[in-house]
Amino acid sequence: MADGAPILELAGIRKHYGDDEAVRTQVLHGIDLVLQAGEFAALIGPSGSGKSTLLNIIGLLERPSEGRLAVCGEDTGSLDDTGLTRLRGRSIGFVFQFHHLLPAFTAIENVMMPMMVERNRADAAMRERAALLLARVGLSGHEGKRPSQLSGGQQQRVAIARALSMQPPLVLADEPTGNLDTHSADGIFELLREVNRGSGTAFLVVTHDPRLAARCDHAIELVDGRIVSARR
Amino acid sequence: MPFEWVVAIRFLREGRMQTVLILAGVMIGVAVIIAITALITGLQGSLISRTLGTQAHIVLRPPDDLATPVLPRDGAAFAARVEKRAQRLRSIDQWQRIHAEVDAMPGVTASSLMVTGAAFAARGTASRAVALIGVDPERYARIVKLPENIVAGEYRITPGNALIGADLASDLGVSIGDKLRVATAVNRDDTLTVAGLFDMGNRDLNRRWVFTTLSAARNLLDLPGGVSNIDLVVTDIFQAERIAREIASRTGLKAESWMETNAQLLAAFENQTMTTRAIRTFVTLIVALGIASVLVVSVVQKQKEIGILRAMGTPRGKILWIFLIQGGLVGFLGALLGAGLGAVLIQMLSRLVTDAQGNAIFTPDNDPLTYVVAVLLAAVVGLLAAALPARRAARMDPVSAIRYG
Numbered sequence: 001m002a003d004g005a006p007i008l009e010l011a012g013i014r015k016h017y018g019d020d021e022a023v024r025t026q027v028l029h030g031i032d033l034v035l036q037a038g039e040f041a042a043l044i045g046p047s048g049s050g051k052s053t054l055l056n057i058i059g060l061l062e063r064p065s066e067g068r069l070a071v072c073g074e075d076t077g078s079l080d081d082t083g084l085t086r087l088r089g090r091s092i093g094f095v096f097q098f099h100h101l102l103p104a105f106t107a108i109e110n111v112m113m114p115m116m117v118e119r120n121r122a123d124a125a126m127r128e129r130a131a132l133l134l135a136r137v138g139l140s141g142h143e144g145k146r147p148s149q150l151s152g153g154q155q156q157r158v159a160i161a162r163a164l165s166m167q168p169p170l171v172l173a174d175e176p177t178g179n180l181d182t183h184s185a186d187g188i189f190e191l192l193r194e195v196n197r198g199s200g201t202a203f204l205v206v207t208h209d210p211r212l213a214a215r216c217d218h219a220i221e222l223v224d225g226r227i228v229s230a231r232r
Numbered sequence: 233m234p235f236e237w238v239v240a241i242r243f244l245r246e247g248r249m250q251t252v253l254i255l256a257g258v259m260i261g262v263a264v265i266i267a268i269t270a271l272i273t274g275l276q277g278s279l280i281s282r283t284l285g286t287q288a289h290i291v292l293r294p295p296d297d298l299a300t301p302v303l304p305r306d307g308a309a310f311a312a313r314v315e316k317r318a319q320r321l322r323s324i325d326q327w328q329r330i331h332a333e334v335d336a337m338p339g340v341t342a343s344s345l346m347v348t349g350a351a352f353a354a355r356g357t358a359s360r361a362v363a364l365i366g367v368d369p370e371r372y373a374r375i376v377k378l379p380e381n382i383v384a385g386e387y388r389i390t391p392g393n394a395l396i397g398a399d400l401a402s403d404l405g406v407s408i409g410d411k412l413r414v415a416t417a418v419n420r421d422d423t424l425t426v427a428g429l430f431d432m433g434n435r436d437l438n439r440r441w442v443f444t445t446l447s448a449a450r451n452l453l454d455l456p457g458g459v460s461n462i463d464l465v466v467t468d469i470f471q472a473e474r475i476a477r478e479i480a481s482r483t484g485l486k487a488e489s490w491m492e493t494n495a496q497l498l499a500a501f502e503n504q505t506m507t508t509r510a511i512r513t514f515v516t517l518i519v520a521l522g523i524a525s526v527l528v529v530s531v532v533q534k535q536k537e538i539g540i541l542r543a544m545g546t547p548r549g550k551i552l553w554i555f556l557i558q559g560g561l562v563g564f565l566g567a568l569l570g571a572g573l574g575a576v577l578i579q580m581l582s583r584l585v586t587d588a589q590g591n592a593i594f595t596p597d598n599d600p601l602t603y604v605v606a607v608l609l610a611a612v613v614g615l616l617a618a619a620l621p622a623r624r625a626a627r628m629d630p631v632s633a634i635r636y637g
Contacts, residue, residue, distance in 0.1 A: 061543060061631045082547055089545015100540045100634060104246040114544045116235045162544075 005073040007170050007202045008035035008058060013067035015053055015225075027053045029225045030067070035218075037169060038200040040193065042213040045222035051206045052174060054222065058204065059172050060088040072169055089118055093163030093201075095173040101147040101158055108134060108143035111161045118166065133161040137191055153184035160191060164201065171195075173205045177212065189215065236550050239541070240557035247530055251562070254526045258566025258610060259573055261519035265512050266574030266606050271581050272508045274596040276501050280469065283494055286432050288344075288375045288463030289472045292334065292479060293486040294324045321349050323458025330483050331462055339475050342374035342465040347449035349460065351416045353396070353442055355404045362400065362442045364414060366449020375463045378430060378443070384408055385428030391445055394424035397438030398431045414442065418454040519566075519610065520617040523559050527621035531555065531628075538625055539633025548626040555622035556615055563614020567607040574603070 015028040027050045035041055045051050056062040057069065060076060069076045072091045076084060093114075094100075101110045111130035116122055134143055137157040147155050156176060163171050173192065177185035189212050196203050205216065213219045221229045233241075244251045297317045324330060327345065335343045347366035352359050369389040373379050379387040383398055385408040394412060406412055406426050415421035424444055432438060450456055466472050472489035480487040491498055531538070538551055578596040 056631050059543070061634075085542070085545055085547045088543070094543050096634065100536065102537050102540060104242040104537075113541075116238070117541070117544050117546045117550070120235045121233070122238070166545075 006034045006070075007037050007039070007072060008033065008204070009068070009070040010034070010058070011068045013054075013057060013064045013069060015050075015057060015062070015065050027225050028057075028064070031225075031227060033220065033227065033230075035170070035202055035204060038196070038202055039218055040196045040203045040216050041205070041218040041220060042216035043204060043206045043220050043222060044208070044210070044213045049222045050225040051222055055172055055174055055204070055206055059092055059094060060084045089114060090166060091168050091170060093166065093168040093171040095156070095159050095163045095171065095176045097175040097178045101155055101162070103147050106144050106146055107139065107150065107158045110147070110158055111165050114162060114166045130161070130165060133164055134158070136164075136195075137161045151184075152180055153187060156180065156184075156188050157191065160188070160195070164195060164199075167199070168201065170202045170204070173203060175206050175208065178208065185209070185212070236553040236557055240554045240561065243530065243534060243537075243554065244558055244561065247533070250526050250530065254522055254562050255566045255569065257522040258519050258563060258614070259569040261515045261522075262567040262570025262606050262610050263573035263577055264515055266571060266602055267577040267581060268508055268511060269602050269606075270574075270578045270596040270598060271585070272504055273599070274582070275585075276504065278595060279497070279501075282433070283497060284469065284490060285377060286434060286437055287490055287493070289466045289469055290464040290476045290479070290487055290489050292324065292330070292462040292464070292483070293460070293488070294322050295484060295486055297322070321453055321455060321460060323455055323460060324462065324485060327459040327462065330485065331459075333483070334462065334464060334479055337475070337479070339466050339468065339471055340464050341467050342371070344368060344371040344375045344463045345446065345459045346372075346461045346463055347446055347453060347455055347459060349416065349449070349453040349455075351414050351442065351452060353400065353404065354413045354415065355406055355410070358404050360400060360403055360439065362396075362414075363440045364416070364449055364452060365441060365443050366446040366453075367443055368446060369443075372443075372463075375465055381430045381432055382428045383431045385426065388427040389443055389445055390427070391448065392425055393427040393444070395428045395430055395443040396426055397441055398429045399435055399438035400440070400442070401426065401429050403439065412442075414444075414452060416452050416454075420452050420454060422448060422452055424448070516609070516613055519563075520613045523562055523614050523617040524620060526562075527555055527559055527618050528624070530558070531621045531625045534625070535628065535633045538628050539630045542628070542630035543634065551628075552622045552626040555625050556618045559614040559616075559618020559622070560611050561614070563617070564607065564611035566614075567610030570610070571603045571607055574606075 010031050010033040013028055013031040014026070016024050016026045018024045031054060043051055043054065053062065057064050060071065071087060074087060076087065079087065102113065105113065108127065108130045111133055112122060112126050115126045115129070119126070131143060134140060137160055139154060139157055139161070142150065142154065147158065150158065160176070176192065177188050180188060192203055192205065193215070195201055205212075207213055218230070220227055297319055299314050299317045331343060331345060334340060344367060349364055351362050351364035353362045367389065369387065373387070378395070382395075387395070389395060394414070396412070401407060404412065408426055408428070410426050412424050412426055413421055414424055430438070432441070450458060453460075466475055469490070473491040476487035476489035476492070479485065541551065575598070578598060582596045
């Protein structure tokens with residue numbers, strides 16, 4: 001990644017579902033967006049405004065119908081499925097609303113998982129790093145617990161540790177606090193900000209909560225598939 | 233352990249009940265395959281050894297006497313009807329040379345010169361039609377396990393002595409040491425002492441066979457210096473027919489293999505083998521369908537996990553392998569258990585399948601190769617059965633997997 005290049009660059013991103021004119025649903029109408037390294041941005045907007053679709057496109061889980069998307073300076077239009085998967089694994093961490101941990105694995109194994117995917121085998125260094133990350137999200141001593149043995153807030157902390165395990169320059173969080181009580185939500189949000197300040201990881205956080213959006217560097221408001229305001 | 237293995241094993245352990253059930257299914261399938269293979273192979277094996285216990289694998293005889301028409305066929309007159317010649321007892325021409333040649337043939341393990349012909353055995357006023365067999369006792373013992381079947385007296389074929397069947401002995405009322413008069417159609421007779429009685433497990437043979445020395449038989453049958461047939465034993469019994477054909481074409485003799493003599497038995501074996509193969513094929517198919525259906529369900533249940541793994545950068549190929557490994561593992565482990573159960577089943581079957589006297593009628597064929605092949609086959613079948621569900625998992629769209637999972 002070139003120094004000073006934006007982490008994320010979207011130009012004229014459109015997305016529609018259905019090929020037939022009659023049933024076509026246009027979800028995104030030309031999104032232009034730039035996110036710099038180390039930025040902490042909120043993506044806000046009402047339900048059905050296209051936030052999740054935009055996040056999926058940025059997360060390389062879906063391809064846009066039109067437009068240009070560059071992640072870490074790499075143009076994604078020319079990448080095949082394998083290339084997208086590799087770029088996703090290395091540059092993007094995900095935190096989902098419903099944590100989405102693997103129930104068959106312990107907390108520490110869940111955190112190690114992206115590293116195992118990348119390097120194919122678990123080793124002591126991975127375990128050490130995973131333990132460090134768990135400590136950083138305040139879960140020392142919970143390494144061997146299964147997701148089902150943790151509270152909602154703790155599960156989300158594990159998910160954050162997992163998102164950070166490959167040291168990605170960008171973390172996408174889809175309503176990370178949406179499923180938590182206000183107290184836990186504040187804690188999780190604070191943790192994300194802390195990580196952002198400490199490691200310079202850029203965050204794009206989808207949220208419904210205007211209180212949280214106000215605490216971000218940058219809030220992008222999406223309505224009906226268009227950016228209506230971007231406050232810095 | 234590589235990533236795919238770690239995840240595959242964890243998924244299997246997580247789906248406890250499903251895994252246990254499918255392992256049980258594979259186990260039973262493999263056990264049935266192993267048991268039925270051992271049962272049929274064992275049954276066939278003991279039937280063959282019973283059949284071959286009383287006969288040579290190949291018998292060489294002189295070619296048939298042919299009538300040669302003396303009138304030229306292209307002339308004005310020819311014989312309209314050529315009578316077949318009666319086959320008299322003859323010696324194999326140049327048997328010394330032929331014997332040496334066939335004895336040295338690859339695949340032939342033993343050979344015995346024989347002088348065989350029809351005779352009467354009489355004692356007092358009782359007489360019976362018998363088959364007089366002149367043999368070299370040492371060589372003949374390698375063709376038919378006669379010494380093992382001696383029930384009284386001893387295996388001693390020396391000048392002036394004879395071995396007869398237990399049933400003939402009781403018919404004629406003779407026992408060990410008694411004299412027996414043997415007469416033939418060529419008006420020769422001899423008095424032989426009964427040295428031993430045998431029981432070949434076949435009444436007919438016990439009534440008909442009378443063994444004596446080669447020279448005594450030659451003398452009685454008027455075959456001076458001759459040999460009426462040569463009996464052979466071969467290494468691979470199923471090569472007998474091929475070897476017989478080769479000998480026939482090389483020597484011009486009539487060569488009859490046990491396979492020709494027992495064509496009915498062989499046809500029955502073939503049908504049995506085919507039935508077994510069909511059963512094995514269908515059981516394998518059922519096992520494969522079982523594994524596939526469990527994995528299809530597992531792929532649906534694991535949709536969310538697959539989506540998460542994909543979002544974390546797991547390539548499609550690895551997702552594919554996670555499910556292929558599960559299929560292969562289930563096949564392999566189930567087959568290992570099945571091999572154990574199969575061994576137990578075989579023991580039970582060999583005790584259950586008995587003859588009228590309650591003796592086991594077959595020794596199960598416990599070939600370790602059967603187990604190895606069954607286990608490996610099950611692993612491969614598991615892999616193949618997993619192919620479809622695994623492809624489905626690999627093609628899953630991560631977004632919908634996460635959203636709807």
